[in-house]
Amino acid sequence: RPADPSYVIDQMISAKAIAARVEALAREITQHFKGTDKLVVVGLLRGSFVFIADLVREIELPVEVDFLEASSYGDAMHSSREVRILKDLRGEIAGRDVLVVEDIVDTGFTLHHVIHLLKARGPRQLKVCALLDKPSRREAAVKADWTGFEIPDEFVVGYGIDFAQRNRNLPYIGKVRFTGPSA
Ligand code: PRP
Ligand code: MN
Ligand code: MG
Numbered sequence: 001r002p003a004d005p006s007y008v009i010d011q012m013i014s015a016k017a018i019a020a021r022v023e024a025l026a027r028e029i030t031q032h033f034k035g036t037d038k039l040v041v042v043g044l045l046r047g048s049f050v051f052i053a054d055l056v057r058e059i060e061l062p063v064e065v066d067f068l069e070a071s072s073y074g075d076a077m078h079s080s081r082e083v084r085i086l087k088d089l090r091g092e093i094a095g096r097d098v099l100v101v102e103d104i105v106d107t108g109f110t111l112h113h114v115i116h117l118l119k120a121r122g123p124r125q126l127k128v129c130a131l132l133d134k135p136s137r138r139e140a141a142v143k144a145d146w147t148g149f150e151i152p153d154e155f156v157v158g159y160g161i162d163f164a165q166r167n168r169n170l171p172y173i174g175k176v177r178f179t180g181p182s183a
Pocket of ligand 2: 044045046047048070103
């Protein structure tokens with residue numbers, strides 16, 4: 001495959017469907033953490049930035065937003081299986097109620113690594129909300145507590161998710177269809 005193959009993007013989940021699902025997830029999350037003095041919502045950069053922005057605005061609890069950058073793909077299409085922490089949290093999570101927000105769980109290596117890392121810091125509880133889940137691709141044993149949509153094994157972009165750092169700004173989730181000579 002050439003380094004920059006040509007492709008088109010077919011819409012898979014509309015902005016409207018995402019918004020409805022995000023609202024429902026936030027309602028369940030609000031219910032689950034009801035009574036907390038502060039929920040620490042941790043977004044995994046960069047892919048979760050759109051999802052976390054929409055999700056926290058629907059959560060009706062006192063919230064602190066923090067970010068962690070863990071990268072395994074870089075610009076590649078396949079997981080390196082080696083998760084690197086590029087940027088750590090700013091705040092402490094010991095004794096706190098923590099919600100990790102991820103855009104997509106694919107092989108599961110990223111989430112598995114992050115959960116392990118954060119649990120070692122002694123949060124009161126640590127839950128995970130992922131917008132998308134590709135269960136057919138799982139290699140590391142991990143499952144989100146809340147999932148927006150289960151999807152088939154397609155290369156998806158948009159709503160924060162990139163292909164070689166592009167298409168994160170699409171308002172919907174689309175699937176990449178290769179059209180070049182090597183497709
Ligand atoms: C992507 C995606 C998830 C992870 C899922 O991140 O945003 O974080 O891969 O894949 P996995 O389950 O196989 O680990 P990426 O490493 O591309 O970084 P990004 O969020 O900055 O795009
Ligand atoms: Mn990511
Ligand atoms: Mg990526």
